[in-house]
Amino acid sequence: MKVFDVLEERGFIDQVTHEDEVRELLNEGSIPFYIGFDATADSLTLGHFLQIRVMQHMQRAGHTPIALLGGGTTMIGDPSGKTDMRKVMTKETIDHNAKCFKEQLSKLLDFSDGKAIFVNNADWILDFNFLEFMREIGVHFSVNRMLTFDCYKNRMEQGLTFFEFGYMLLQSYDFLYLYRKYGCKLQLGGSDQWSNMLGGYELVRKLEQDKVYSMTFKLLTTAAGIKMGKTEKGAIWLDEKKTSPYEMFQYLRNVDDRDVIKFMKLLTLMDMDEIKEYEKLQGAELNKAKEKLAFEIVKDVHGEEEANKALEASKALFAGGADSENIPSSEFDKKDFEEGKNLIELMSEVGLIKSNSEGRRLIQQNGVSVNDKKVSEIDRTITLDDFTDGSLLIKKGKKIFHRIKIK
Missing domain, CATH: 1.10.240.10 (Tyrosyl-Transfer RNA Synthetase)
Structure with a gap:
């Protein structure tokens, strides 16, 4: 089966510019395509995994993935789907995050012998001269039209900075740059990126007089409408x-x-x-x-x-047991429990809860057990007497376990 049909059958495709042309392009030839990853954290998530799977399907069909690390665009932050401005990150943090993304992607895609390409838009965006960029690129964007896109329209009441307004121009330029350097014909991304992707698609077609395309994939959501992951x-x-x-x-x-x-x-x-x-x-x-x-x-x-x-x-x-050695565990010094350690504090330290209030609520709802005994006291203290053979087991809800070991 041809790759467009594979993506369609598996339920990936949401929107496509010129669907028949894209189908022919993907099914009949081999092209470079790109997906961008803004380096907003030091790890990819399960939400990114859908796009990685698309890249794998495309690579298997002979196409060349370009993994674009957003070392430059992350300096602004994409306003799509945001109710307020994203926290501005330092260049050092963004560089570190981009390096982490690169390491993870390297394990999931084949970058040998030019089968896939890594690029970082910091390499061209950070050296821009503002006036030159606006003369070459900015003149091709209508403010009136940009304000009709959801990524900007939804922010008008809360406030939208000129800083963020420039994100679409930069992402659009990425497509132009990759077209000129690698012959990139297709940009892929999540459905929340459609407006930004149209900007790049139109820019390349206008300046290069060539056919390029954009295709989005449905966001990974559960049946309850919650973001997967x-x-x-x-x-x-x-x-x-x-x-x-x-x-x-x-x-x-x-x-x-x-x-x-x-x-x-x-x-x-x-x-x-x-x-x-x-x-x-x-x-x-x-x-x-x-x-x-x-x-x-x-x-x-x-x-x-x-x-x-x-x-x-x-x-x-x-099966009803909790004796597996593969259950997540944390090791503490025996001295930590000699005078007792608050259970809620312990659960927070090992990552079972995000806050003390969550811990109190779980205990009040009978959602916490220690060594298979329900905890009813909010101020429950863990002491050395709770350990058997140097370990104890905390259970959160019905299925989340964490073993505490002492040395």
Whole structure:
């Protein structure tokens, strides 16, 4: 099956400029295409993973991914979907984040022998002369038209700075630069980027008199309308230091029944015939599909060994036990508990809760257990007497466990 048809069948495609032409372009030839990643954090998330899967499908079909690291555009911050101005980050932080993105993408795409390309728009944006840029690029953008785009229109009441207003011009110039240097014909991105992408598509066509295209993908959302990869604790990160393989596995293992097949199509490289077999499962049998979904993604992000560990730990927990060595754990000094340590403070330290108020609420709702005994006291203190053979187990809700070890 041709790659456009693959993307369509798996449910990726949202909007396309000149769909028939893009279908022919992708199905009949080999082209460079790009996706941009603004370096707003020091790790990619599960939300980015959908776009990475698209790049993998495209690369498998012989196309050349250009992974654009937004070292320059991150200096402004994309106003799309934001209710206020993004916090301005230092260049050092942005450079560090871009380096982290590059390391993660290198594990998921094949960059050998020019099969994929890394670029950082800081290399051309940071050297711009303002007047020259506005004379060459700014003259091609209508303020009236820009204000009709949602990314700007939705911010008019709260306030929109001229600083942010320039984001679309810079992202549009990226497309022009990559067209001129690499012959890039296609920009891909999430559906929230449609306005910005149209700016680049129109700019290249106007200045270069050539056909280029843009295509967006549906944002990764759950059946409940929530962004996929968001939890009470925050995002599901691809960096194992921020989200452990076990935590990622558990998150995916617990997706809504209505989402499991959809996420198999979008987030795994499983063959569609195999996915259709899982689609036949109903009721409790869907747990097999959820385990497969979680295993495939954790395997591709963290390796098969970590996926097997997470699977084994998950099976132990769903069987009603909590004796697996693969459950997330933290080690403390024995001295920390000699005079007692507040449970809520301990849960916060190991990342089980984001705030003390969340901890108090969970205890009041009977949502916390220590060594399988419900905790009812908000001021519960953990002492050495709570440990058996140097460890204790904290349970949050029904399925989240964390082992505390002392040395």
